[in-house]
Amino acid sequence: MKYQIIPVTPFQQNCSLIWCEKTKRAAVVDPGGNIDRIQNEVTKLGLVLDKIILTHGHIDHVGGAKALAQATNVPIIGPHIADKFWIDNLPKQSQNFGFPHCDAFEPDQYLQDGDNVQVGEQSLSVLHCPGHTPGHIALFSAQSKLAWVGDILFRSSIGRTDFPQSNHQDLIHSITEKLWPLGVDVEFIPGHGPISTFGEEREHNPFVADQLLL
Numbered sequence: 155m156k157y158q159i160i161p162v163t164p165f166q167q168n169c170s171l172i173w174c175e176k177t178k179r180a181a182v183v184d185p186g187g188n189i190d191r192i193q194n195e196v197t198k199l200g201l202v203l204d205k206i207i208l209t210h211g212h213i214d215h216v217g218g219a220k221a222l223a224q225a226t227n228v229p230i231i232g233p234h235i236a237d238k239f240w241i242d243n244l245p246k247q248s249q250n251f252g253f254p255h256c257d258a259f260e261p262d263q264y265l266q267d268g269d270n271v272q273v274g275e276q277s278l279s280v281l282h283c284p285g286h287t288p289g290h291i292a293l294f295s296a297q298s299k300l301a302w303v304g305d306i307l308f309r310s311s312i313g314r315t316d317f318p319q320s321n322h323q324d325l326i327h328s329i330t331e332k333l334w335p336l337g338v339d340v341e342f343i344p345g346h347g348p349i350s351t352f353g354e355e356r357e358h359n360p361f362v363a364d365q366l367l368l
Contacts, residue, residue, distance in 0.1 A: 155172055155173075155174070155175075155273070155276045155278075155295040155297065155298040155300055156172065156173050156174075156175050157170050157171065157172045157173075157300070157343065158170070158171045158172075158195055158199070159343065160188075160191060160192055160195055162185065162186045162187045162188040162191065162192070162214075162218065163186045163187040163188065163214045163217065163253070164252075164253075165186070165214040165346065166346060167184065167186045167214040167215060167345055167346060168184070168343055168344060168345055168346060168347075169182065169183065169184050169185050169186060169188075169192060170182070170183040170184065170302060170343055171183075171192065171195050171196065171199070171201070172273060172302075173199070173201050173273065173274065174273050174274025174275050174276045176274060176275055177274035177275055178200060178201050178202055178274070179201070179202055179204050179273055179274035180196060180199075180201035180202060180203050180204060180273065180274075181203070181204055181205045181206065181207050181271070181273045182196075182203065182205075182206050182207070182222065183206075183207045183208075183209065183293065183302050184207075184208060184209055184215040184216070184302075184304065184345065185206060185216075185217075185218040185219050185222045186213065186214040186215050186216065186217045186218055187214070187217045187218040187253070188218065189218045189221050189222045189225065192218070192222060193222070193225065193226070203226050203228055204228060204273065204274075205228050205229050205230075205231050205271075205273075206219050206222060206223055206228060206229070206230045206231065207231050207232050207271060207278075207293065208230065208231070208232040208233045208261065209232065209233055209290060209291055209292065209293070209302065209303070209304030209305075209345070210233045210237050210240070210286065210287045210289060210290040210291070210304050210305065211233060211237035211238070211239075211240025211241045211287060211289065212240060212247070212287065212305070212317075213244060213247040213248060213251055213253055213256060214251070214253075214345075215304060215305075215345060216240075216241060216244070217244070217248070217253055217256045219259065220256075220257060220259040223259075229261075229262035229263065230259070230261040230262050230263075231261065231262065231263045231265060231271060232261060232263070232264065232265040232280075232291055233261075233264070233265060233287075233289045233290060233291050234264060234265055234266065234267075234282050234284075234288075234289035234290070234291050235264040235289060236284065236287075236288035236289030236319075237287050237288060237289025237290065238264075238289070239318075239319075240287060240289075241258055241259060241260075241261070242258045243258070244256045244257060244258045244259075245257065245258060264289075265280045265282075265291050266280065266282065267280065267281060267282035267291075268280065271293065276295060276297065276298075277295070277296075277297075278293040278294060278295055278302075279293070279294045279295075279296065280292075280293060281293075281294060281328075281332045281333070282332075283303075283306050283325075283328035283329075283332050283333070284321065284324045284325075284328060285306065285313060285315060285320065285321055285322070285323075285324040285325025285326070285327070285328045285329075286304070286305045286306055286313030286314060286315060286317070286320060286325055287305075287317065287319065287320065288319045288320075288321075288324075290304055290305070290306060290313075290328075291304075292304065292306060292332065292333065294336055294340075299337065299339055299340045299341060300340070300341055300342070300343070301333065301336060301340055301341070301342040301343070301352075302342070302343050303333065303342050303343070303344055303345070304344070304345045305344070305345040305346070306325065306328060306329060306333070306344075307329055307333060307342065307344060307355060307359075307362070308344045308345075308346060308347050308350075309344065309347055309348050309349070309350040309354070309355070309359075310350075310355075310358065310359055310360060311347075311359070311360075311361065312325060312326075312329065312359070312361045312362060313325055326362065326367075329362050330362065330367065333352060334352055334356060336352060337352065338351065338352055338353030338356060339351060339352075339353060340352045340353075
């Protein structure tokens with residue numbers, strides 16, 4: 155699986171353009187905004203966009219999804235249905251966070267734990283990882299040892315749990331019981347900031363390092 159990180163929105167959210175190198179079929183993970191920038195990368199790389207995948211319902215991750223889907227005629231996949239209330243509340247989110255007005259929308263498909271999403275000949279496993287939001291999902295490419303984790307985990311930090319229906323214990327459980335078993339050598343792309351590996355975070359992350367959770 156190949157990928158290109160495209161920072162979008164004033165929050166510098168890590169939107170990812172991911173693709174199968176063999177087929178050039180592609181997906182966009184978390185198009186929070188700046189859809190012209192995203193479309194330009196698709197064109198520049200000679201890719202065919204198949205779908206949009208959402209990790210969770212916060213506006214900096216989904217704010218551009220409807221416009222991009224309409225512009226490219228592709229479906230919106232994810233997140234888990236437990237985040238429906240966040241997507242339904244996008245007009246209020248845009249006010250609260252100072253974003254341009256954003257209409258609510260209905261994804262073409264919600265995702266469940268254990269689902270698989272195809273991108274060309276590449277397969278992404280879906281892990282339901284509540285905590286930051288109740289319907290947050292992560293995506294894992296076993297072949298490439300790559301994970302897209304949205305706002306669950308960051309380099310040297312973890313997701314906030316002060317939002318409606320956030321839960322700190324659920325977040326810790328999602329990290330330790332869903333992400334860590336994928337392997338210490340797995341590289342992950344967070345929703346914000348630099349990439350890291352699960353092994354690095356298990357050793358040094360001040361919130362979820364192994365020695366803190368014994």
